[in-house]
Amino acid sequence: MDALHSLMQGFSTVITPFNMGMAVLGCFFGTLVGILPGLGPSATIAMLLPLTFGMNATSAMIMLCAIYYGAMYGGSTTSILVNVPGESASVVTTFDGYQMARQGRGGVALGISAIGSFIAGILGTFALIFVCVPLSAFTLKFGPAEYFSLIVMGMLCIVFVGGKSISKSLMSGVIGMALGTVGIDVVQGAPRFVYDISQLMDGVSFIVVVMGLFGIGEVLVSAEERMKIKTINVKLKELWPTLGDIWQVKWSVLRGTAIGFFIGALPGAGATIASFLAYGIEKGVSKHPERFGKGAIEGVAGPESANNAASSGAFVPLLALGIPGSGATAVMLGALMLYGLKPGPMLFHTNPDFVWAVIASMFIGNIILIFMNLPMIPFFAMGLRIPYRYLYPAILLICIIGAYSLSSNVYDVWVMLIFGVFGYFMKKYDIPGGPMVVALVLGPMLEYNLYRALALSRGDMTTFFTRPISGTLLAIAAIMIVVVTFKAVRMKRALIEEKEE
Amino acid sequence: MGKKFLVCSFAAVFCFITMLFTVDAKAAYPEKTIEFVVHSPAGGGSDLFSRAVASILEKEGIVKQKIQVVNRDGGSGTTALNYMHDKAGDAHVVMQFTTGPLSALLRGSSKLKLEDLTFISMMCMDPNLAFTRVESPYNDMKSLIEYAKKNPDKISVAIGTVGGSEHISAHRVGRASGAQLNLVGFGGGGAASVAILGGHVDVGFGNVNEQMGQIEAKKIKPLGVMSPQRISAMPNVLTMQEQGINAVYVQPRGFWAPKNFPDYALQFWEDAFAKLVKTKAFQDVLKTSYAVENFMKHTEAKAFVTDYLKVLKVDVDELGVYKKK
Numbered sequence A: 001m002d003a004l005h006s007l008m009q010g011f012s013t014v015i016t017p018f019n020m021g022m023a024v025l026g027c028f029f030g031t032l033v034g035i036l037p038g039l040g041p042s043a044t045i046a047m048l049l050p051l052t053f054g055m056n057a058t059s060a061m062i063m064l065c066a067i068y069y070g071a072m073y074g075g076s077t078t079s080i081l082v083n084v085p086g087e088s089a090s091v092v093t094t095f096d097g098y099q100m101a102r103q104g105r106g107g108v109a110l111g112i113s114a115i116g117s118f119i120a121g122i123l124g125t126f127a128l129i130f131v132c133v134p135l136s137a138f139t140l141k142f143g144p145a146e147y148f149s150l151i152v153m154g155m156l157c158i159v160f161v162g163g164k165s166i167s168k169s170l171m172s173g174v175i176g177m178a179l180g181t182v183g184i185d186v187v188q189g190a191p192r193f194v195y196d197i198s199q200l201m202d203g204v205s206f207i208v209v210v211m212g213l214f215g216i217g218e219v220l221v222s223a224e225e226r227m228k229i230k231t232i233n234v235k236l237k238e239l240w241p242t243l244g245d246i247w248q249v250k251w252s253v254l255r256g257t258a259i260g261f262f263i264g265a266l267p268g269a270g271a272t273i274a275s276f277l278a279y280g281i282e283k284g285v286s287k288h289p290e291r292f293g294k295g296a297i298e299g300v301a302g303p304e305s306a307n308n309a310a311s312s313g314a315f316v317p318l319l320a321l322g323i324p325g326s327g328a329t330a331v332m333l334g335a336l337m338l339y340g341l342k343p344g345p346m347l348f349h350t351n352p353d354f355v356w357a358v359i360a361s362m363f364i365g366n367i368i369l370i371f372m373n374l375p376m377i378p379f380f381a382m383g384l385r386i387p388y389r390y391l392y393p394a395i396l397l398i399c400i401i402g403a404y405s406l407s408s409n410v411y412d413v414w415v416m417l418i419f420g421v422f423g424y425f426m427k428k429y430d431i432p433g434g435p436m437v438v439a440l441v442l443g444p445m446l447e448y449n450l451y452r453a454l455a456l457s458r459g460d461m462t463t464f465f466t467r468p469i470s471g472t473l474l475a476i477a478a479i480m481i482v483v484v485t486f487k488a489v490r491m492k493r494a495l496i497e498e499k500e501e
Numbered sequence B: 001m002g003k004k005f006l007v008c009s010f011a012a013v014f015c016f017i018t019m020l021f022t023v024d025a026k027a028a029y030p031e032k033t034i035e036f037v038v039h040s041p042a043g044g045g046s047d048l049f050s051r052a053v054a055s056i057l058e059k060e061g062i063v064k065q066k067i068q069v070v071n072r073d074g075g076s077g078t079t080a081l082n083y084m085h086d087k088a089g090d091a092h093v094v095m096q097f098t099t100g101p102l103s104a105l106l107r108g109s110s111k112l113k114l115e116d117l118t119f120i121s122m123m124c125m126d127p128n129l130a131f132t133r134v135e136s137p138y139n140d141m142k143s144l145i146e147y148a149k150k151n152p153d154k155i156s157v158a159i160g161t162v163g164g165s166e167h168i169s170a171h172r173v174g175r176a177s178g179a180q181l182n183l184v185g186f187g188g189g190g191a192a193s194v195a196i197l198g199g200h201v202d203v204g205f206g207n208v209n210e211q212m213g214q215i216e217a218k219k220i221k222p223l224g225v226m227s228p229q230r231i232s233a234m235p236n237v238l239t240m241q242e243q244g245i246n247a248v249y250v251q252p253r254g255f256w257a258p259k260n261f262p263d264y265a266l267q268f269w270e271d272a273f274a275k276l277v278k279t280k281a282f283q284d285v286l287k288t289s290y291a292v293e294n295f296m297k298h299t300e301a302k303a304f305v306t307d308y309l310k311v312l313k314v315d316v317d318e319l320g321v322y323k324k325k
Helices: A002-014 A019-037 A041-051 A057-082 A093-102 A106-139 A144-154 A157-161 A166-180 A198-202 A205-225 A242-248 A250-265 A271-285 A299-312 A314-323 A325-337 A353-384 A386-407 A410-428 A434-456 A468-500 B002-021 B045-059 B073-087 B099-107 B141-150 B165-177 B189-197 B207-218 B263-278 B280-289 B298-319
Strands: B035-040 B069-072 B094-097 B118-133 B157-159 B182-185 B203-207 B220-227 B250-257 B290-296
Touching: A002 A019, A002 A106, A002 A353, A019 A041, A019 A353, A019 B035, A019 B141, A019 B157, A041 A057, A041 A325, A057 A093, A057 A106, A057 A325, A057 A353, A093 A106, A093 A299, A093 A468, A106 A242, A106 A353, A106 B182, A144 A157, A144 A271, A144 A434, A144 A468, A144 B165, A157 A166, A157 A271, A157 A434, A157 A468, A157 B118, A166 A434, A198 B073, A205 A386, A205 A410, A205 A434, A205 B250, A205 B298, A242 A250, A242 B118, A250 A299, A250 A314, A250 B290, A271 A299, A271 A434, A271 A468, A299 A314, A314 B157, A314 B182, A314 B189, A325 B280, A353 B290, A386 B157, A386 B182, A434 A468, A434 B182, B035 B045, B045 B069, B045 B094, B045 B263, B045 B280, B073 B094, B073 B099, B094 B099, B099 B207, B099 B250, B099 B298, B118 B165, B118 B207, B141 B165, B141 B220, B157 B165, B157 B189, B165 B203, B189 B203, B189 B207, B189 B220, B189 B263, B203 B207, B207 B220, B250 B263, B250 B298, B263 B280, B280 B290
Parallel strands: B035 B069, B035 B094, B157 B182, B157 B203
Antiparallel strands: B094 B250, B118 B203, B118 B220, B118 B250, B118 B290
16 A cells, blocks of 8 residues: 555645646647647657756656657547548557548547547556556566567558458558668668668658558548548537447457557557557457458557557656656656656655656546547537538648658658658558558567577577567467458458358 | 747747847857757757757856757768758857767768868767676676687677667777677667666666666666776776776767858857856756766867777778668
8 A cells, every 4th residue: 555655645746736737738738749740749748848947857747748648649639530640659540530530420439539548548557556666577578589579469460450351461561561671770780772862761750651641642532532522421419429339349448458558568669569459459359350440449449548558558667667668758768867867766766756746647647638638529520521622731731741840851741742642552452551551660670679589599590489478479479360360261251242242 | 840830930030030139240149049950859868968058058148049959860960960061151050969970970971071060169978888787697897708708609788779889889898808799789778778687688888877777776787887987976897998808988979060160159159168067057967967077179179079080980890880781
């Protein structure tokens, strides 16, 4: 009960007008950058950092953390409404969320996403209190071999996030992996496929590709078909999820929370991968996997819970080990040093007031966020009534500004537009974009961890099977392949039957 | 998006207004917002150093104008150098230099050459160290290297970026001692630390600042420091040279400006940084980041960096990194 006592003291620190104000401010900024595509939470935290100089570390950190998890709430908004992910952890939300919006269920999708995020945020914070230290010890057992096997498992998501045709999904995945090889490799520092273009040295930016592929691509396809698409007529009573909707996704939310928290706690994995895995799992356990990609509510609930839980999980390595697990927590780590705190395993002992106040602020922040987000949903969902001839230029504009804001560089805008055209042709030929983005994120990690594991085992391949955690993960992956093949056959059969009818 | 845009437009309006009121440019220098260019993305070590310096310069009234930190990240320093190339003659652009941009100069990946830069000053050195987790059987570099000499390729070393400071440190230790080490790139300091804490790798090299929290928590123990002298934060840890390994590495940090930077501006900034070094706030920044003050004026700084790059070039050539395959 020591933890609860400390937590109560934390709450008493947070509930001062100034700290509450900081939490509200952080939640507001977080939601805002989440909604706007391009600029992500880590860049926002860094930009707002100078504002916090001169404040005490606790108030500053309350705001910075709120920006981080607030962005996970906002990120789903544009994914669902206009198929443009607000930030990278919300890419999978486009698969079913956008379809739900097209069916007039945009408000339901937004509501489920907010409620899932809230539950995941609260449960994730509880998990942070109780399992932070033991979990961080466990995550250290993950060496390169274990990461490799974990990513092999993640790669299976290519099949899950793709469409009906497995060969087209694999094709899309291979393109993504190829794109992932661009840039300076970490093995020898050799530039690959750079062609003396300095921007390519850092590789192809994931968020730029996604904005082009999904956002611009969608606009192009719809512009061509605009005669056929009618403006979605949203009925007012459909703007909110019903209790039935929420009850339907209870397990998806819990599964998403569990997987998200664990993946988030692994240093270097992060919310994006957590959301992919959660989607894969939802589709894997579903009795009707064929509904996915056509507006399955579980496909929104699982990943949206996962990315929020992952943002709680990301504090495990930060607080328990003093190691940043993601881009945003890396900025926070730097900030802690500037405030004169020493991040590391001793933080819980040397600055307990600080740590517990920040944890307590996460509970309050999540409550602020749900109250901030739910009332906005009808307004966002009503936005779908805007005729496409006004909506699409606005989407284009938002995408261009978003791409430019990443590093104030027109180069990113061009890359996005190129991938927009690419996305158009992929849609035309029915090649799913999901596998490509999964492979683009996971491909480089797969390669580097393979190299590191083999360098450490001096070329011995058995290291992947003889290390217990790695071997277990590979075994799970093997089982998943069997299940996937089985389901694929069943889906194909269903498809043929459908045609015969 | 909104924030950046807002800041930019405010800055633009602000510049315009100040320009209207400025009669004599030299007397009133700096006449508009100063850009502090950083090669790393927001939140990195270099970025935070720049932001801290900017805020102290403003708060202490050393610089009367606003200083805006601008992240021109990309291409491991290349993007920032290209930006400096395009800003030739601009009296309101100052950039921080450290390992990243220096290696970029070395591999010639940008339009900019060393001669194109106007050196302002050297500020400090970041010391590096070799470390391992507390459970490791090794307590100093000497015993580890002795083992490595008898067992070539058996000792694995976690390095962050290929061609980065840890890589150079590890390479110099290997070269000086003749031990054959198994260097494994982890892409970043954080991932390398995790591999060492988890016992997946035998030894790591890194920034003292980054490891201090772990050292104080007794999760990580230092094996030796790479600087020529012991560092005050850990007076009992021997230097490599004291352990019979003739290897030294320090990470310089300082400021430079674009080509044709006006003399009055150079004078202004040299004085500003000289004043900065004397402030308590800056000394605190050095203290919390375990950096060692090493202030040099522009001629001295230029000579130092030129020499530094000559030595570094030998390592980079030996490692064969950045070569096109």
